[in-house]
Structure formats: C-alpha cells, structure tokens
Amino acid sequence: MKNKKNYFIKWAFCFLLVGLLSFCLSGSFTGSSEVQAATSNSANKRFTGWKTSGGKKYYYKNGKKLTDLHKIGKYYYCFDSNGVMMTGWNRIHNRFRYFGKQTGRMRISQTVNGRKINSKGVWTPVVVLDPGHSAVVASGYEPLGPGSSELKEKDTSGTEGVATHVEEYKLTLDIGLQLRTLLQKRGFKVVMTRTNSNVALSCIDRANVANKAKADAYIRLHANGSDSPYDNGAMTLCTTRNNPYTTSLYRKNKALSEAVLDSYVAFTGCRKEYIWETDTMTGNNWSKVPTTLIEMGYMSSPTEDYRMQQPSYQKKMVWGIAAGIEKYLTNF
Ligand SMILES: [Zn+2]
Numbered sequence: 001m002k003n004k005k006n007y008f009i010k011w012a013f014c015f016l017l018v019g020l021l022s023f024c025l026s027g028s029f030t031g032s033s034e035v036q037a038a039t040s041n042s043a044n045k046r047f048t049g050w051k052t053s054g055g056k057k058y059y060y061k062n063g064k065k066l067t068d069l070h071k072i073g074k075y076y077y078c079f080d081s082n083g084v085m086m087t088g089w090n091r092i093h094n095r096f097r098y099f100g101k102q103t104g105r106m107r108i109s110q111t112v113n114g115r116k117i118n119s120k121g122v123w124t125p126v127v128v129l130d131p132g133h134s135a136v137v138a139s140g141y142e143p144l145g146p147g148s149s150e151l152k153e154k155d156t157s158g159t160e161g162v163a164t165h166v167e168e169y170k171l172t173l174d175i176g177l178q179l180r181t182l183l184q185k186r187g188f189k190v191v192m193t194r195t196n197s198n199v200a201l202s203c204i205d206r207a208n209v210a211n212k213a214k215a216d217a218y219i220r221l222h223a224n225g226s227d228s229p230y231d232n233g234a235m236t237l238c239t240t241r242n243n244p245y246t247t248s249l250y251r252k253n254k255a256l257s258e259a260v261l262d263s264y265v266a267f268t269g270c271r272k273e274y275i276w277e278t279d280t281m282t283g284n285n286w287s288k289v290p291t292t293l294i295e296m297g298y299m300s301s302p303t304e305d306y307r308m309q310q311p312s313y314q315k316k317m318v319w320g321i322a323a324g325i326e327k328y329l330t331n332f
Contacts, residue, residue, distance in 0.1 A: 057085035057104065069093075069106075076106035076121065089113075089123075089330040094187045096123045096330075113332050115216075125217070125329050127183055128191045128210040130283070131176035132222040132293075133158035133169035135197035142204050145245035145285035152282050154202035159225035161305040168299060169197050171308060172221040175296065178318045179221075186322065191215070207286035217256055217325050220283055220293035223308065225300045232301040233271030236261040237293040238284065240277045245285045252290040259331070260292050260324030267320030268313065270297060270304070290328075294321065 045063040052058070058079070059066045065083030069076060069092055078086045078099055085104040090097060098107045098117060108121045115123045138154035158168030173194070180190045191213045193206045210218035224235070236257035241250045257275045265272040273295075278284075284291050296317055297304040307313045 058083045059085070075103075076108075077104050078106065089332055091187060091326060091330065094185060095121075096125060096187055097121050098123065122187075124187065124189050126189045126191065126213050126215050127325060128193065128213050128215040128218045128289075129176045129179055130193040130206045130210070130218065130220045131169065131172035132220060133167075133172065134194060134199055134201060135167070135169060136200040138200040138202040138205070140202075142202050142282060144280070144282055145243075148245075148285075152203075154204075155200070159223060159299050161299045161309070162229065163302040163305045164309050166299075166305075166309060168223050168225075171223055171296075171299070173197060175314060175317055175321075176221050178314060179219075179321055182318055182322050183325070186326070188325075203281075203283035204286050207283050207288075207291075210291070211286075211288045215289040216329060218287055218289050218291040219260070219321065219325065220291065221321075222293055222295050224295040224298045226298055227300070229301055232298050232304045233273045234261060234264055234268070234297055235273035235276055235295045237276045237278060237281060237295070238291070239281075240279050243279045243285065245279075246287065249288075249290060253284070253292065255331070256290045256325075256328045257292040259328035260294055260321055263324030263327060264294065264296070264317065264320035267323065268316045 047060050047063045050057060050059055059070070059072060059077065065079070067079045067081055067083055069078045071077075078090065078092055078097070080086055085099075087099050087101050087104055090099065098112045098115075098121075099105065100107065106121050107117050109119045110117055112123075115125075117123045133155060137157050140154050141151040142154050144150040144152050158172075160167050161171075173196075176192060177195070180192060183190050191209060193209045194201060206220070207218075224231075238253040238257040239246050239250060241247075243250065246253070254275070254277075261272065261275060264270075281293060284293060297308050299305045299308070308317070
C-alpha cells in the first residue's frame with residue numbers, strides 16, 4: 001500500500017514537471033512531444049560550431065554549412081563548395097593562401113615552405129616565361145653549364161609551321177603573352193624574357209632572367225619539329241638526377257615537368273609523349289630555379305601546326321600550362 005502510494009506521487013510529480021516545462025518553453029500549453037520536436041528542430045537550424053564527419057571538418061552557422069573564406073574567432077578559414085575545410089596551399093579568388101595542414105587556420109605575415117605570406121595572408125608566386133627563339137638570333141657560343149668547357153650555340157632560329165609557315169618564335173611569343181595575361185589574372189607575378197621578337201637572347205641570358213627574379217617556376221616555351229609529318233604530341237624536358245650543375249633541383253624540375261605535361265595534355269587532348277630527362281639544354285643547366293621546357297606540339301605535322309594557330313586551341317594550350325604550374329606550386 002505504501003509503495004503504491006509513493007509510485008503515484010512520483011508520477012504526479014513528473015507530470016506536473018513536464019507540464020510546467022512545456023508551458024515555459026511554448027508560452028502556452030501543448031503536448032510535450034510536440035514541443036520537444038519543435039525545440040530540437042530550431043536548435044538544428046540555429047546550430048553554430050564545428051562538426052567533423054568522415055575525417056572532414058565543417059563549420060555551421062545557424063544550421064548552415066559555411067563555404068568560402070570566413071573569419072571564425074581569431075582566424076580565417078576556407079571551406080570548399082561542399083563546405084569541407086581546406087588545408088595547405090590554395091588559390092582563393094585569385095589569391096594564393098596557406099591554411100594549416102591540421103588546423104585549417106590561414107597564415108598571415110609569415111614564411112611557409114620558404115614563401116613569404118604578406119599581412120593580408122597572400123603569397124604571390126613568381127613565374128618567368130621564356131618564349132623560345134627570336135627573329136634576331138643570338139650568335140656565337142656559350143658554355144653548356146656553369147664551369148663547363150663544352151660550348152653550344154647561344155640560340156638557334158627554331159622551327160617553322162610546315163603548313164602555316166608561322167615561325168616558332170612567333171607561336172611561342174603568342175602563347176607566352178596569352179599565358180602572362182591569364183597568370184596575372186590568377187594572382188601570379190609574371191616576368192617575360194622577351195615581349196617582342198627584335199631581341200637577341202642567348203640561353204644563358206634567358207636563364208639569368210629567371211635566376212634574377214628568383215622564379216618559383218621557370219617555363220620555357222617551344223614547339224617541336226621532326227622529319228616525319230606524322231609525329232605529333234607534347235613533351236617536357238628537364239635535367240637528370242645526375243646533372244652536374246643543378247643536382248638539388250632534380251625533384252622540383254621533374255615535378256614541374258610532370259605537372260605541366262599532364263595538365264597540358266588534359267586540356268588540349270593532344271598526344272602525350274614523355275618527359276625527356278637530359279643535361280644537354282644550356283637554358284636548363286644554367287637555371288638555379290625549378291625549370292621545365294615544354295614542346296607544345298609538332299610544327300612539322302600539318303594537322304598540329306594548323307591546330308596550334310587556332311584561337312580556341314591556343315586557349316586550351318594556355319589553360320593547360322597555367323593549370324600545370326598551379327598544380328606544381330600548390331602541391332606542397
Ligand atoms: Zn625551339
């Protein structure tokens with residue numbers, strides 16, 4: 001009898017409590033389950049804070065995932081279009097920024113991977129573009145590498161389109177200038193070895209422009225020629241692992257050559273040849289910065305020669321090289 005009475009009192013108390021709670025939360029009396037659903041829904045809608053799912057980090061503001069760049073507390077963070085927190089080097093609205101690998105915090109006023117980030121959190125990569133050859137050819141000979149007794153021609157006249165008769169130096173300058181415009185738009189600082197075809201530049205002169213600018217990437221633009229009209233496609237050239245002049249740059253030169261060739265082929269759809277590792281290129285040997293030389297296609301192939309003069313194809317060439325440079329630079 002005593003137990004039953006206690007039981008009844010407990011339940012009566014519970015009901016009273018729930019009723020009171022409901023009244024307080026809703027302002028008027030409704031069923032307790034309805035109130036519970038309503039409050040948890042609006043709590044979801046109002047949720048603000050970090051969530052981790054599947055190893056990915058998200059930030060919610062009033063129940064919505066953030067995308068893009070935001071200041072949260074003391075730091076800036078960036079979230080991709082799916083709301084995933086970004087890390088490492090990224091180009092955000094055409095500015096290069098670094099976000100901590102673990103924390104995702106944007107770095108400001110410091111040096112990361114030897115790259116200076118300014119007070120606005122921006123790093124400006126320097127790219128030197130070298131449109132191969134010129135209408136005025138540098139005459140004479142120069143050493144194959146620093147300290148080398150082997151001499152090579154300072155420059156050559158380059159090749160010419162078998163069908164269009166456009167000279168290689170015109171094509172390389174054309175692509176070089178378009179590439180400069182695109183890269184500048186994307187937050188790069190661009191230095192050209194030449195902007196017209198009335199200058200004579202040796203391969204060492206060209207490399208020195210890149211060295212002086214302390215380029216993050218030095219891109220040499222060329223087009224190929226062959227005895228066979230059937231040869232087509234693109235390749236990149238870099239120094240070998242055993243290059244006596246630029247040993248420490250091998251890994252970077254190879255990575256840059258790989259990224260540029262892969263992206264170029266992906267954008268243009270041209271045939272992928274290979275990365276030619278060679279120590280016979282004066283311009284590569286004298287370069288103290290990461291360097292690649294791209295042969296963008298064969299001017300000896302009538303089809304490829306015509307294609308490389310089409311504005312729509314040139315756009316793909318330019319986008320491909322730009323994407324490759326960016327892939328190399330952000331892959332740290
Ligand atoms: Zn060439």
